[in-house]
Amino acid sequence: MKRRSVAHAFSAQSLASFEPYVDLTLDKLIRRLDGFASTGKPFDIYFWFELFTMDLMGELALGDNFGVLEAGQPARYSKLVELSQRFANMSGMLPFGRNSVRVLSWVPIPYVQMLYRARLEYLDYARVALERRFTDAKREKVAPSGKQRQDIMQRFIDAQDPETGTKMGFDELRAETSSLMVAGASTGSVTMNWMTYYLCKNPAIKQSAIKQLEDMFPENTTGDDPIPYTRLQHLSLLEHTELEVLRLHPPIGYAMPRDSPPQGAVIAGVFIPGGVAVGVPAAAMGRNASVYPEPDRFEPDRWAGSGSGDVTRMKSCFLGFGYGTRQCIGRGIATQFVMKTMARVLLRYEVELEDPQLVLGTKEFTIQKPDRVYNVILRRRSSK
Numbered sequence: 012m013k014r015r016s017v018a019h020a021f022s023a024q025s026l027a028s029f030e031p032y033v034d035l036t037l038d039k040l041i042r043r044l045d046g047f048a049s050t051g052k053p054f055d056i057y058f059w060f061e062l063f064t065m066d067l068m069g070e071l072a073l074g075d076n077f078g079v080l081e082a083g084q085p086a087r088y089s090k091l092v093e094l095s096q097r098f099a100n101m102s103g104m105l106p107f108g109r110n111s112v113r114v115l116s117w118v119p120i121p122y123v124q125m126l127y128r129a130r131l132e133y134l135d136y137a138r139v140a141l142e143r144r145f146t147d148a149k150r151e152k153v154a155p156s157g158k159q160r161q162d163i164m165q166r167f168i169d170a171q172d173p174e175t176g177t178k179m180g181f182d183e184l185r186a187e188t189s190s191l192m193v194a195g196a197s198t199g200s201v202t203m204n205w206m207t208y209y210l211c212k213n214p215a216i217k218q219s220a221i222k223q224l225e226d227m228f229p230e231n232t233t234g235d236d237p238i239p240y241t242r243l244q245h246l247s248l249l250e251h252t253e254l255e256v257l258r259l260h261p262p263i264g265y266a267m268p269r270d271s272p273p274q275g276a277v278i279a280g281v282f283i284p285g286g287v288a289v290g291v292p293a294a295a296m297g298r299n300a301s302v303y304p305e306p307d308r309f310e311p312d313r314w315a316g317s318g319s320g321d322v323t324r325m326k327s328c329f330l331g332f333g334y335g336t337r338q339c340i341g342r343g344i345a346t347q348f349v350m351k352t353m354a355r356v357l358l359r360y361e362v363e364l365e366d367p368q369l370v371l372g373t374k375e376f377t378i379q380k381p382d383r384v385y386n387v388i389l390r391r392r393s394s395k
């Protein structure tokens with residue numbers, strides 16, 4: 012990705028223009044969750060978070076949702092996004108740089124070939140979505156405000172290289188917008204899953220988070236209205252909860268490789284020759300007791316400086332969104348929708364695990380997901 016060309020697509024101003032799409036999609040999720048709250052029936056909330064992020068990333072990156080929240084089930088293309096993501100993550104672990112995708116596509120293992128076919132089909136879907144954007148003038152007027160859509164795709168279409176003034180070509184646009192879907196959908200839903208799980212397991216922390224929210228939004232204590240992100244940004248406990256679950260369960264837990272400099276480098280006392288891919292797995296760093304005392308403990312307050320550990324050091328070792336110049340470009344967008352969703356859910360419902368004894372683990376080596384299906388029970392909260 013040409014970072015300098017697309018950086019403005021992820022600026023604070025852009026975040027504000029994406030917010031109506033978050034609210035639109037969140038309203039659909041809330042309608043669904045209201046249905047479960049009215050019956051009190053246990054259900055798999057993570058499944059619904061997945062549908063939510065799929066529709067949301069469709070809105071933002073491809074200019075349309077997949078209709079999965081309304082249908083209540085994944086669409087063909089949402090499955091393709093997941094399979095493409097597995098393919099991308101596998102190729103990301105190969106040491107062939109830009110050629111890793113091509114090399115993996117040659118591996119004659121049926122599973123890998125199935126993932127590769129899914130990737131091609133998904134890229135074709137992204138092509139059609141982009142073509143529609145260029146040819147169907149009406150699609151540009153579908154923003155809730157009635158003006159031209161201001162989603163990530165539009166920002167990319169408008170982006171100019173600050174030095175050359177050139178815009179992205181069609182193929183580049185297709186590649187960029189489709190890789191955003193893959194990067195943003197499951198990472199966000201997994202994060203909301205862990206936040207829900209840990210808050211249910213730690214009722215005192217959940218109550219403190221609700222109290223902070225009620226104090227901040229006295230006019231919206233039952234989460235009836237969308238919550239403006241500008242005001243949420245001052246809510247420390249929810250933000251610290253997000254950091255803490257990303258420390259404990261980073262969706263991308265393996266090492267994101269970087270090449271050592273041509274002259275080589277001494278890393279942790281060992282000389283590494285030039286051009287060698289090195290990296291630190293976020294999952295291992297997050298449990299490093301010398302940085303995060305009692306690393307297996309869920310303790311959001313450690314990020315406020317009132318718990319254990321040195322906050323500056325903890326932050327500099329935090330790898331949940333990667334590190335350095337290639338760190339996650341969507342961090343601001345992810346934090347925006349995760350915080351808005353969790354705040355609304357916490358204000359609107361009493362959330363409990365169906366099985367309070369549940370101990371959730373992780374599975375997969377690509378995206379770290381919960382290792383089993385589990386249910387929560389929702390009840391509408393009454394106003395104070």
Ligand code: HEM
Pocket residue numbers: 012190191194195196198199202257261262263267268330331332333334335336337338339340341342344345346
């Ligand atoms: C909580 C949700 C998310 C998590 C935990 C996450 C995590 C990550 C991580 C660990 C990386 C690798 C960084 C590195 O190599 O140092 C990454 C890269 C990336 N992420 Fe995210 N991400 C999330 C959400 C999103 C969203 C919502 C988007 C898009 C809107 C996005 C777009 C990207 C892109 C484009 C890259 C590649 C950046 C590059 O190579 O320059 N991510 N993300």
